[in-house]
Amino acid sequence: xxxxxxxxxxxxxxxxxxxxxxxxxxxxxxxxxxxxxxxxxxxxxxxxxxxxxxxxxxxxxxxxxxxxxxxxxxxxxxxxxxxxxxxxxxxxxxxxxxxxxxxxxxxxxxxxxxxxxxxxxxxxxxxxxxxxxxxxxxxxxxxxxxxxxxxxxxxxxxxxxxxxxxxxxxxxxxxxxxxxxxxxxxxxxxxxxxxxxxxxxxxxxxxxxxxxxxxxxxxxxxxxxxxxxxxxxxxxxxxxxxxxxxxxxxxxxxxxxxxxxxxxxxxxxxxxxxxxxxxxxxxxxxxxxxxxxxxxxxxxxxxxxxxxxxxxxxxxxxxxxxxxxxxxxxxxxxxxxxxxxxxxxxxxxxxxxxxxxxxxxxxxxxxxxxxxxxxxxxxxxxxxxxxxxxxxxxxxxxxxxxxxxxxxxxxxxxxxxxxxxxxxxxxxxxxxxxxxxxxxxxxxxxxxxxxxxxxxxxxxxxxxxxxxxxxxxxxxxxxxxxxxxxxxxxxx
DNA sequence: GGGCTGTTCGC
DNA sequence: CGAACAGCC
Numbered sequence: 001x002x003x004x005x006x007x008x009x010x011x012x013x014x015x016x017x018x019x020x021x022x023x024x025x026x027x028x029x030x031x032x033x034x035x036x037x038x039x040x041x042x043x044x045x046x047x048x049x050x051x052x053x054x055x056x057x058x059x060x061x062x063x064x065x066x067x068x069x070x071x072x073x074x075x076x077x078x079x080x081x082x083x084x085x086x087x088x089x090x091x092x093x094x095x096x097x098x099x100x101x102x103x104x105x106x107x108x109x110x111x112x113x114x115x116x117x118x119x120x121x122x123x124x125x126x127x128x129x130x131x132x133x134x135x136x137x138x139x140x141x142x143x144x145x146x147x148x149x150x151x152x153x154x155x156x157x158x159x160x161x162x163x164x165x166x167x168x169x170x171x172x173x174x175x176x177x178x179x180x181x182x183x184x185x186x187x188x189x190x191x192x193x194x195x196x197x198x199x200x201x202x203x204x205x206x207x208x209x210x211x212x213x214x215x216x217x218x219x220x221x222x223x224x225x226x227x228x229x230x231x232x233x234x235x236x237x238x239x240x241x242x243x244x245x246x247x248x249x250x251x252x253x254x255x256x257x258x259x260x261x262x263x264x265x266x267x268x269x270x271x272x273x274x275x276x277x278x279x280x281x282x283x284x285x286x287x288x289x290x291x292x293x294x295x296x297x298x299x300x301x302x303x304x305x306x307x308x309x310x311x312x313x314x315x316x317x318x319x320x321x322x323x324x325x326x327x328x329x330x331x332x333x334x335x336x337x338x339x340x341x342x343x344x345x346x347x348x349x350x351x352x353x354x355x356x357x358x359x360x361x362x363x364x365x366x367x368x369x370x371x372x373x374x375x376x377x378x379x380x381x382x383x384x385x386x387x388x389x390x391x392x393x394x395x396x397x398x399x400x401x402x403x404x405x406x407x408x409x410x411x412x413x414x415x416x417x418x419x420x421x422x423x424x425x426x427x428x429x430x431x432x433x434x435x436x437x438x439x440x441x442x443x444x445x446x447x448x449x450x451x452x453x454x455x456x457x458x459x460x461x462x463x464x465x466x467x468x469x470x471x472x473x474x475x476x477x478x479x480x481x482x483x484x485x486x487x488x489x490x491x492x
Numbered sequence: 493g494g495g496c497t498g499t500t501c502g503c
Numbered sequence: 504c505g506a507a508c509a510g511c512c
Contacts, residue, residue: 128495242495359493396493410495410512477495481512 005035065217074183144301221254252386368476373400419445440487
């Protein structure tokens with residue numbers, strides 16, 4: 001390589017230059033040691049296991065954007081400013097560290113078990129080799145181990161958790177991107193190209209709707225944040241549950257990959273509240289959603305296996321149904337419940353679904369269809385651009401009734417009432433379920449109640465142009481409540 | 493972060 | 504007779 005000492009910046013879910021503490025530490029280290037920074041991204045099994053079709057698509061775009069930003073900052077035209085590797089992260093880093101010029105490695109912390117286990121081992125190994133090795137806090141406002149109840153335990157309920165967070169010292173101001181970067185420009189063994197990651201979707205045109213809706217990368221994330229603050233935060237508290245109004249931030253995939261930090265979001269929202277009297281309520285409603293993200297990570301960190309094990313033990317005895325046909329219909333948006341089908345189709349086409357609709361489609365799956373929440377989780381993992389190890393399993397346990405501070409299982413959403421309340425004119429349904437486009441408002445959320453005349457006028461034939469509901473709402477509700485009772489009996 | 497059903501209260 | 508509310512799942 002070279003004689004100059006090298007600091008490795010190991011990027012993971014922090015694909016940004018601004019407010020990146022590990023990067024700043026690496027840059028500072030390089031400056032003080034008259035050295036250079038070697039930015040790397042390693043596609044190992046831990047990361048690979050956490051990717052689905054939609055997140056793969058996102059990651060490829062995000063890495064490309066990050067490379068460009070690093071190249072600009074490091075004053076090179078190289079398309080390999082960010083060095084890419086595939087394989088065991090420990091092996092890769094040890095191989096890189098075999099070069100005697102490599103003296104230090106920096107990264108920002110993650111909170112899922114496979115990552116923390118890996119990172120702990122790597123830190124021990126690298127320090128054994130005599131390297132400086134630093135992990136930084138960057139992707140959460142509050143470390144999971146810093147938020148404790150009065151009796152020194154971790155939290156199980158959101159409200160007291162978030163109250164406790166807000167009593168801790170205020171999250172630091174976001175830091176700027178480094179002003180310059182002494183980028184290492186030499187050769188590194190076993191470095192590969194982004195195409196070798198094999199992240200592009202097949203078939204290629206599947207991602208058209210994702211492409212249209214999202215701009216992965218740090219600039220896209222900043223634009224998303226400030227468009228939201230400027231135009232939509234004002235109505236957020238009042239309209240956040242309305243999928244037909246699109247006032248939510250849609251920052252989740254950017255946060256998922258760390259293209260923007262929660263500190264940047266927190267302070268932008270608070271500055272908005274300070275500058276706009278009367279807007280404190282809507283701002284804190286929004287900031288409380290960052291709180292849910294923190295809570296999901298808190299739970300993830302303390303749980304044994306959030307993806308597979310219900311936090312409430314009695315749910316091990318729940319009589320889930322093995323309904324492959326129902327699952328398939330749900331995945332394809334062919335359940336016969338318009339708001340559910342709209343959501344599932346929005347998901348497939350854009351990699352995203354409005355939060356309120358996620359609750360409705362989740363409730364239908366685990367309650368009316370009695371299908372295991374893990375099947376819903378797996379589908380969301382594959383199709384959502386924001387699927388992450390914390391929010392996705394946390395939320396499925398929430399709607400499954402078995403999670404932390406979960407919706408009780410007997411709290412069953414009625415997709416008709418939810419549709420009428422949160423998509424009152426049926427605009428959201430009409431957008432994603434075009435075969436119901438001409439249904440009158442009164443029946444858009446319950447076409448099975450419309451008279452033959454009305455159906456004909458709307459050019460709808462149930463069972464042909466649009467499915468009959470998979471199950472009657474009353475029947476499904478009663479069946480779910482019975483299953484719940486059976487579980488409680490079985491659990492003793 | 494629900495919904496259903498039965499009851500009460502106000503007109 | 505509908506809105507408001509309680510109790511239950």
